[in-house]
Amino acid sequence: MIKNIIFDVGKVLVEVRWQEVMRELGLDEATVELVANATVCSSTWGEYDRSRLSYEELLEKFILNNPKVEKEIRLFMEHEKEAIREYPYAREWVKSFHDKGYKCYVLSNYPKGTFENTREERSFEEFLDGAVYSFQVQMIKPEKEIYQLLLERYDLIPEECVFIDDNLTNVEVARELGMYAIHFQTKDETEKELEKLGV
Secondary structure, eight states, rough: OEEEEOOOOOTTTEEEEEHHHHHTTTTHHHHHHHHHTTTTTTTTTHHHTTOOOOOHHHHHHOOOOOGGGHHHHHHHHGGGGEEEEEOTTHHHHHHHHHHHHEEEEEEOOOOOHHHHHGGGGGGGGGGGEEEHHHHHHHTTTTTTTHHHHHHHTTTTGGGEEEEEOOOOOHHHHHHTTTTTEEEEEEEHHHHHHHHHTTT
């Protein structure tokens, strides 16, 4: 029996519109690709989510990935918080489960600076019973340890949890740990999958 619903945040509860931000800053498509490959699409971005290094150290790593677009990388990172927008449905969706008596949690990769600068885009947090953000514990999904930390911190039984994430690898790890898990693609499809689980 499902008692707990665990949400990822990015692309599930909030839009992550980094390409749009780059275009709004005036970057052409070729430069968008170069900046993206040096930042959000690079392995270094995982370290940004982990937030073990300072912002300045991470910025230098992004620039080292492609020094030719240093100016554009700096410009994007100054405006990176603008990529986060809460989906119109997010607050009421989380509230609907909360009101039905389910415990609601978040397990999300989220950089410290972005977290601090996007509080207004996470109104759904009002209805959470707990959360683990990567920057808080310096671990990131799909590392099993961050899932286990959430389970232990809130005394959750894996078989009583359903985990919702847009990243299939993250979903598969949750399943390995005994949770039910749904690969999020749309809210409607996810609700259908939840219904199958009796939620």
